[in-house]
Amino acid sequence: MTAINPASPPHSLRRGTLIASCLAVCLAQIALAMPATLNGLFQQDLHPVGAQLTWISDAFLLPVTVLELTFGVLGDLFGRKRLLVGGAGLLTIGELVSSTAGGIPQLWAGQILSGLGGAALFPTTLAMVAAGTHTHRDRARGIAVWAAALSSGGFIAPLLGGITATYGSWKWSFIVVTALSAVVLLICLLFADNSSAPEGRSLDWGGQLTILIGLCALLYGVIQGQSDGWGAPSVITAFVIAVVFIALFVHAESRAKSPLLRLDLFRNRSFSIASIVAVVGMFSFLGTAYATSIRLGAIQHLNPMITATAFVLLNGITLVLAPVTARLLERVNPRWVLSAGLALIGIGDFWAAAIDVHDNSILPMIAPLFLVGTGFALAVTSITAVAVNTVPIHYAGMASASTSLLRDFGFTLGPAIIGAVALGKAAALFTANLATSALPDAVKHAAGAVAAEGGPLAVNSVPPASPPGQAASIAVNALGQGYSLGYVVCGAAALVSALLAALALQGGRGDTVTTEESLAGDTVNAPL
Numbered sequence: 001m002t003a004i005n006p007a008s009p010p011h012s013l014r015r016g017t018l019i020a021s022c023l024a025v026c027l028a029q030i031a032l033a034m035p036a037t038l039n040g041l042f043q044q045d046l047h048p049v050g051a052q053l054t055w056i057s058d059a060f061l062l063p064v065t066v067l068e069l070t071f072g073v074l075g076d077l078f079g080r081k082r083l084l085v086g087g088a089g090l091l092t093i094g095e096l097v098s099s100t101a102g103g104i105p106q107l108w109a110g111q112i113l114s115g116l117g118g119a120a121l122f123p124t125t126l127a128m129v130a131a132g133t134h135t136h137r138d139r140a141r142g143i144a145v146w147a148a149a150l151s152s153g154g155f156i157a158p159l160l161g162g163i164t165a166t167y168g169s170w171k172w173s174f175i176v177v178t179a180l181s182a183v184v185l186l187i188c189l190l191f192a193d194n195s196s197a198p199e200g201r202s203l204d205w206g207g208q209l210t211i212l213i214g215l216c217a218l219l220y221g222v223i224q225g226q227s228d229g230w231g232a233p234s235v236i237t238a239f240v241i242a243v244v245f246i247a248l249f250v251h252a253e254s255r256a257k258s259p260l261l262r263l264d265l266f267r268n269r270s271f272s273i274a275s276i277v278a279v280v281g282m283f284s285f286l287g288t289a290y291a292t293s294i295r296l297g298a299i300q301h302l303n304p305m306i307t308a309t310a311f312v313l314l315n316g317i318t319l320v321l322a323p324v325t326a327r328l329l330e331r332v333n334p335r336w337v338l339s340a341g342l343a344l345i346g347i348g349d350f351w352a353a354a355i356d357v358h359d360n361s362i363l364p365m366i367a368p369l370f371l372v373g374t375g376f377a378l379a380v381t382s383i384t385a386v387a388v389n390t391v392p393i394h395y396a397g398m399a400s401a402s403t404s405l406l407r408d409f410g411f412t413l414g415p416a417i418i419g420a421v422a423l424g425k426a427a428a429l430f431t432a433n434l435a436t437s438a439l440p441d442a443v444k445h446a447a448g449a450v451a452a453e454g455g456p457l458a459v460n461s462v463p464p465a466s467p468p469g470q471a472a473s474i475a476v477n478a479l480g481q482g483y484s485l486g487y488v489v490c491g492a493a494a495l496v497s498a499l500l501a502a503l504a505l506q507g508g509r510g511d512t513v514t515t516e517e518s519l520a521g522d523t524v525n526a527p528l
Contacts, residue, residue: 016191017132018142021125022149023184024088028121029153030160031091031114031177032060033315036289037161037308040297041170042107043461049454050227052104053298054419057290058219059108061412063115064122066212069260069405072123073203080124080131081194087120088188092181099174110174117181123404131195147381148322154315162308206252207260214245215409219416226420226427227455261402270390271399273504277497278383278403279410281342284494285376286414288349289314291422291486292369298457299357299479306362310369317373318380325381334385335505341378342498348372349491357480375494383407386505418486423455426475426482430456433474447471456482 035042035056042053075083094113101107129146133139164172221238228235253259266272289311296307328337348371355364387403430451434444446467450459459475462468 014132014193017128017193018145020084020184020188020192021128022146023187024084024121025125025146026149026153026156027088027091027177027180027184028118028125029150030157030180031095032064032118033154033157033311034161034173034177035060035111036293037158037304037311038165038170038173038297039293040301040307041165041304043298043457044301045170046101046104046107047454047458047461048104049458051223051419051423053294053457054223054290054415056104056107056111057415058223058412059111060115060118061408061415062216062219063112064119065405065408065412066208066215067116067119068123068408069401070203070208071120072127072401073258073260075120075124075127076197077203079194079196080128081188081192083120083124084128084188084192085185087117087124088181088185089117090114090120091117092178092185093117095174095178095181099171099178101171123401127197128192128195131197132193144322144326148319151315151319151322155312155319158308158311158315162303162305165304202258204252204256204258204260207249207256210245210249210252211260214242214249215412217245218242219412222413222416222420226424261405265391265399265402268391270505271387273500274383274387274390275403275406277338277342277501277505278387278406279413280493281338281345281379281383281497281501282407282410283413283417284342284345284349284490284497285314285372285379286411287418287486287490287493288345288352288372288414290415290418291483291490292352292365294419294422294457295357295480295483296362296365299460299476299483300360302360302362309362310365313366313369314373314376317370318377321374321377322381325378328378329382329385334382334389335501337378337382338386338505339498339502341375341380341382342494342501344371344375345379346375346491346493346495346498348375349487349494353484353487353491357476357484380407386501390505414490418483418489421489422479422482422486423457424482425485426456426478427451429478429481430459430475433478434471437471437474439471443467443470447474451475 039053039056042048042056048056071083071087091114094110094115094117096110097113098107098110101110126143126146129142130139133142160176161170161173164170164176217238221235221242224232224238225235250263253261253263266275292310292314293307296302296310297304325337348368351368351371352365355368384403387399391399431448434447434451437444439447447459447470450462450468456475456478459468460472460479462472464470464472
């Protein structure tokens with residue numbers, strides 16, 4: 001990052017840059033987390049069919065996953081303030097498009113644009129904080145403030161979504177985020193300093209294009225497999241494309257001068273295991289969050305404020321426990337913190353799976369969600385520390401960036417896989433139970449037609465007095481069992497990851513050292 005010239009001391013991190021960076025990352029996290037609170041309202045108002053509801057969440061997550069590292073390089077090359085302002089601008093436009101959506105396709109488009117903005121903001125804000133700090137102590141403090149702002153976004157989003165959806169509509173949730181985005185854009189434009197680190201950096205076009213196509217194809221196959229059929233030509237083609245382009249990505253990265261992902265890191269056994277734990281562990285958390293949003297919103301039709309309470313438990317505990325996790329990481333081997341966090345997620349998931357879907361109170365869900373939220377607070381804080389501690393110090397930055405990519409990939413897989421597993425199970429149960437029920441044939445035919453178009457969620461969302469609505473109880477039973485299976489899958493993934501982290505990872509606490517060499521190449525400029 002910055003070569004320190006004795007004749008020209010490095011600029012310290014100005015308060016305006018820190019405030020702008022923290023507000024921007026908080027905004028990006030709000031935009032990312034907001035749709036989960038609103039899934040029930042999307043189902044009622046927009047009547048998504050098949051896997052359309054799942055795509056609303058992944059439309060934001062996918063650009064973040066595949067473009068985050070590229071935007072980090074672009075900021076290094078062309079100036080981070082440009083990326084900061086551009087990311088906030090894209091997010092503003094995306095939220096505005098979402099707020100005016102009259103159907104699912106426009107909502108997808110808005111979330112893709114917002115995801116592009118988020119992909120720029122997440123790495124750029126952290127890089128700006130790092131570029132302006134030149135001692136271990138200052139950098140630790142700056143990153144702690146940045147992390148607190150990130151966690152605050154996860155805490156604010158469900159409250160904001162619950163309040164605006166309860167007293168307005170889901171569109172008002174996006175309108176409020178649009179207004180916040182515009183304010184943050186102005187603050188970034190006026191107060192943020194620019195910085196860059198062009199030395200030795202270049203765009204890895206081959207790696208970016210191949211991973212973009214490969215991951216898009218993989219997610220398409222996973223999400224559409226449940227609704228289109230796993231043997232459908234489009235689904236099979238998607239998986240073939242995914243395999244081919246992921247293989248091409250590996251080939252491109254092995255030959256690139258400045259690779260998007262350093263493959264030689266994976267020759268380190270401990271780093272490879274930490275990477276697996278990052279993907280699977282983070283999949284289990286966001287899969288849990290997605291299953292919870294569908295259970296409380298689309299299945300039980302609970303008030304958005306009640307749904308918001310669940311997400312405050314899942315996301316807000318990270319902010320509350322930040323001082324505790326920081327102390328733990330100073331005094332305890334991070335792999336034990338990671339293992340404990342993943343174990344708590346697993347226990348919470350199995351507990352949630354056992355709760356009857358007909359219990360329309362949030363109370364039975366509070367304890368398991370508290371465990372999952374606490375586990376996530378421990379796991380998400382320690383996973384980067386574990387990965388960094390497994391490699392030589394001069395690879396720490398690349399290890400951290402690679403872990404972020406893998407962590408976000410796990411997040412993206414959560415809604416995709418759990419949606420496919422839960423809806424597939426629910427559809428099979430609904431069809432079987434409808435056929436053997438005592439309902440009149442006319443009702444069975446009407447409910448079957450609705451299910452064929454939109455699945456059990458659609459049957460559960462039609463007016464109860466209508467012919468297909470009379471089969472709603474069968475749909476609820478099927479969906480309850482389907483999403484219970486989703487919780488079990490998440491819990492099993494978390495426990496396996498916990499065991500793997502505890503038994504297979506090596507290394508002590510380790511300390512992150514900030515040296516002049518590690519800062520080489522960064523330049524900090526006055527505001528543009």
